[in-house]
Amino acid sequence: MTSRPLTSLPTPRTPDPQDAPPLRWGIAGTGGIAANMVGAMQQHSRQQVVAVASRQQQTADAFADNLGIEHRHVGLEQMLADDTVDAVYIASPHSEHHAQALAAVAAGKHILVEKAFTRNAAEAREVVAAAREQSVTALEAMWTRFLPHIDILRQLLADGALGALTTVSADHGQYFDEDPDFRLFNPELAGGALLDLGIYPISFSSFVAGTPQRILALGDRAFTGVDGQVSMLLQGEPGTAQSVINTNLFARTDTTASIVGRQARVFLASDFYAPTTLTYRHRDGSELSYDGGAIRGHLALVHEAAHLAQLVADGRTESPLLPLEETISILETIDEVRRQLGVTLPGE
Incomplete structure (x- = not known):
């Protein structure tokens, strides 16, 4: 610890999201944050968004048509049965995170769960315990940490x-x-x-x-x-x-x-x-x-997706x-x- 002023700031060690090996992603939810995440991955990474799940076919189709996603599923269960999906980004309301994360983990999918991870700590402990039991990678989508x-x-x-x-x-x-x-x-x-x-x-x-x-x-x-x-x-x-x-x-x-x-x-x-x-x-x-760096606004959501993909490639289940x-x-x-x-x- 020094009292002398710095003459330069440290260089950020944040990896280029393009360097992360690609995962095949399914998107749970079709709201604004889900669309922002898909756009970020498509523009600034090699991540592949292959599926989306919504409660209604019309909503899933509209989201997929707009963002060029091939597989459109009604309900999360249908998407979790899709063998083309490696990881699930959960972008539904907070009330759904616990159940959807548990279902995705049970299906052997890696999970990136929008903040707040769950409604409360008890629900989070259940999801974490399940992810560790299944040896899948789990991460809270608090994008700030990865900027x-x-x-x-x-x-x-x-x-x-x-x-x-x-x-x-x-x-x-x-x-x-x-x-x-x-x-x-x-x-x-x-x-x-x-x-x-x-x-x-x-x-x-x-x-x-x-x-x-x-x-x-x-x-x-x-x-x-x-x-x-x-x-x-x-x-x-x-x-x-x-x-x-x-x-x-x-x-x-x-x-x-x-x-x-x-x-x-x-x-x-x-x-x-x-x-x-x-x-x-x-x-x-x-x-x-x-x-602040080259990737601005919601496009910077890509950093958390790339981070999870790198964790998976490295065989790590936690960040x-x-x-x-x-x-x-x-x-x-x-x-x-x-x-x-x-x-x-x-x-x-």
Whole structure:
């Protein structure tokens, strides 16, 4: 650990997604994030999207026609019986992740499951146990972990370049019209700010500061009863960094993040969880920046798909960049926050 300012930032070690060996993918879900992922894989990798599953044939056909996918299935079970599928990207509402992930694992498919991995930690433990039993690769699709600017931050933290950490700050709020059928307001679909938006800053805090031992939460519900606005304080052992986190469904926030150390600080511009500018500023006022890399916007989703494909090629069932135990611990944090707020979901 040094008090001297850096003269250059580390070079990101993020692999070129084109270098990952191809897997044959099936897509569970036909929403916007699924379309973004398919487009990202098709444009920036050798991954092969061969199938899609939807509850209705018409929806599956429209999605496949638009993106050039050969096999169209009604229901996940039909797609899981498709021998051309090696891995499944689960992009359905949170309420479906647990059952769909278990079904895919039972069929021997590798899984990339959109965040939040499941509704709660108990469901995540079941999926993780099943994946380990079947020796398939499982990964939470928290794309932030696999981006170049985050690898720079990873190296800065490993090198102690910021000094002892004091504060981590991150926020994620978006405006949505109050539609009770919209998935983020719908309890039946495991709606709420925490599982869809808040998980980004919570996962970021976990990445930077580790698993919290102390959690304080204050929040308000949306009109449907799901968590609508939440502020959190997270801390490990006393004397370690404190994380200040906000999320809400009611208004667009800055969606920035910062890490403050005794020697230097790092600021991640909006949107911190996507490819963006990282700025390092030493306490002497000197400053260095990284612009976020060549692959921008939702096309950067390709990094997580390529990462899973490389894990499979290497015979690894879990990622060192986002271990399954950390995925579980992040959901344990969310479980505790919801407990403090008195928010439960149907079926929990």
